[in-house]
Amino acid sequence: MLVLVLGDLHIPNRCNALPAKFKKLLVPGRIHHILCTGNLCSKETLDYLKTLASDVHIVRGDFDKISSTYPEQKVVTVGQFKIGLVHGHQIVPWGDPESLASLQRQLGVDILITGHTHKFEAYEHDGKFFINPGSATGAYNPINKFVIPSFVLMDIQSSTVVTYVYQLVDDEVKVERIEYKKN
């Protein structure tokens, strides 16, 4: 099962579009679920995601309107995995691994997905998996000087998830592979 994980696009305030080379890779019909960390921030971008997959989950980012119907956090089950989804601006200090672990315990999830820092992360901690897909557009972040456009594709097969991270470095798409087994 393919799960697309992305967020922090900030269209149109900080960026005008998803990088063309990413758009070419994201073909409708192959992705089963989309987990979006938030900060899209326009209806057109949401509509675009909906063309890629029918099951789209989004949580509220700090630049999504309060009035929007996106929840602050979400827990979805895909295959054998319970996955938590939160934008991450609510976790102080931003990006702090201990605080993220705390949230993971609270939600009782196997995989916790957060965003906000515009920095890709994928690591195991205490037997649980933490993913930050970064910013799919490489959007400006005032405290992160070196933002690289990135997104994540999870391939979930029974108790293993293989995570592919796609990064746009010097206008070339680079892919890395990380495996996580649920114990």
Add this chain to the structure above:
Amino acid sequence: MPTMSKSGSMSPLEDQDKLLDEALSVVKVQALQMKRCLDKRKLMDALKHASTMLGELRTSLLSPKSYYELYMAICDELQHLEMYLLDEFQNGRKVADLYELVQYAGNIIPRLYLLVTVGVVYIKTNEQSRRDILRDLVEMCRGVQHPLRGLFLRNYLLQCTRNLLPDLAENDPLATESYGNVRDAVDFIQLNFSEMNKLWVRMAYQGHSRDKERRERERQELRLLVGTNLVRLAQLDSVDVELYKKVVLPGILEQVVSCRDALAQEYLMECIIQVFPDEVHLDTLHTYLKACAELHTDVKVHVILVALVERLAAYGQRQQALGQPPIPPHIPLFDIFSDQIGNIAQARPEMPSENLVSLQVSLISLAFRCYPEKINLVDKVLESTLVALDKIAVEKVDFDSALGKELNRLLRMPISHYNSLVTLLQLPHFGQVLQRLDFNGRKSVALHLVNNALDNETYITTQEHVDAVLNMLAPLICDQPDQVLTGQDAEDFAEEQNLMARMIHLLAAEDTDLDQQYRMLTSARKQFGAGGARRIPFTLPPLIYEAFKLARKYFDVRQEDELWEKKCEKIFTFCHQCIAALVKAELAELPLRLFLQGALAASQIIFGTHETLAYEFISQAFTLYEEEISDSKAQFAALTLMAASLEKLDCFSEENSAPVRSKCALLASALLRKPDQCRALILVSNLFWSSTTKELEGKPMRDGKKVLECLRKAGKVATECLDPGVQAQLIVELVNVYVHFFHQGNQHITVTHINELISKVRQDLLPQLENSDEKELIERHLGASCEMLRHRRDNPSTTSDTPSYQGIILD
């Protein structure tokens, strides 16, 4: 011979079917008889039957469609006759005086069809002079002056002689007197063509004036019959360019012009374009165009010209692809057409202007395909269009009108072709033509422009270009005097403005010219400001972010620019002013977030006044919070961001930082709902732990006492929540927070604190809860937390900087 239908109750269509069926059955019977006679070698009898069969073609009652079916059926049968005769001749059994024999057929139609058939046999067997026979036949057909019957007869002649024309050059040794040469072939076809055209034109005058429409339709159905003559001329291999120029084309054009029939002229002029090769058109343009000018006023000359230009443009493109020059340099193709279009406009003042514009459209297409580097030609076309519009003296062209649609087409062409805003700006008349459209038209073009720019990522790199482009996009940027201000769907409006917002990121000067970028942003700001409160929430934020990016760029190259600090200051002032404008437009949540972003951005760029600026930004955020944000949910969200941002701001002195921290704590306590208060206080506690100040030089504050104070307050607030479930949830969260600081070395926090909290939940709160999902969640959360604690207690770390969890009570 079909008789007049007696039953008046059948419809005309059914009448036709009945008549046709009757005729076809006669044909069938007679053809069968004819073949039987031929089998028995009784030629005269066969000819009699053939004649009877051909008599069906004498009818006046069939429509062209039905007549055609009848004709085809009979032609099929005549083939048998032709083959029989050929066979006889080739086996030496010449039929004597066959030509004379068939002349005895009673009526002229059967007689002539048989003569043609026999003539063809004679040609194929080289019996007599090919040349003479052909000339005879084409002359003889004059005997039938009825338009429909004559057309089909002559078509029969043309089809039968398809491969028999003397297609040989005049100096070819095989082109004997008897055989003939290509001139004879040309003469044959041209005479046939003239006669057919005359018949075709005559059809227009047959019958009642009320049937005019039906006659026109019927004439259209028959046009291929006439056009085939031209096809035949084009198929003559031996016609060289000279012959075409001197004889063939003038001959055709003379007939076309002199017939003075609009339907014929329109069809035939286009036929000429399609049928003859493009190289030859290039050589005979003047002749052809001169004829165009002489056509009947009802002829849609512009359609003909568009077809011709299109053809030559495609030719030019193909030549280029083959590495040849698109158009031979001695032919000023563009000028020829440009002048011609001007002539036509003058000669036909009543021609609707949209037709004129469609000609301009084809001219631009020509310019693109044959003279791609000559941008000035495109501008010339736009200029002529402007002149034409001046002549009709219309203020603003209605978008929905035919003229509006053509103008729209015209303007979109350079946009879609060049895919470059910069190139577009080199067409001075583009903007002027654009201004002639009404609001909807200008907006449509503007949207096309923006979408094109976004799809092609075409960057704008100078301030002059920014001004020029934004001028063209005026309908999207601010209210226009001719705009109807109500009725637009809010979603559509948002979509348009989002497009504009995205476009702002295409404003990018060269990286080596940051000053230019600043000028571009400030210039754009002025234009977008005119958009008013409806639009600036969309358009100012992207400008603000581009400004943030620019400030960072100045910082990155600060070694090369001694004025960089002042410039950064100006940029942040600019941002401040933009955000303030959003506040004036009665927004609160967005400007608050932008102020926080500005504070963070300023803190990272170390220039003289950056601390002051960051402080200004953050205090504006706090002011907005207090004055404008009253919704509880919004307050909690905003306060979260304020505290979180403050935690990351490292540029403040303790003197500036302390009051802001205290303010945060105060605001946390002042939230309406207890759970919000509790969680906000937890967030604020971080400000005393991991944040830093200038004096600390990046080292975290680690004020453990203050942290504990916050957490105690949070705990107290939690206990004030009446709902035990809510309380329990909050306290489990607190447990984790206490552990978090404990683990990082806060010495004011002890194992006892943690035990107390766990015990409170376990002993006091959980028992009060009914079994439910909520209880399960809390138990699971507590369980996971205790798991973690157990692990830490029972597996003490060997490194010295983690505390001991000895004494944690978990059961």
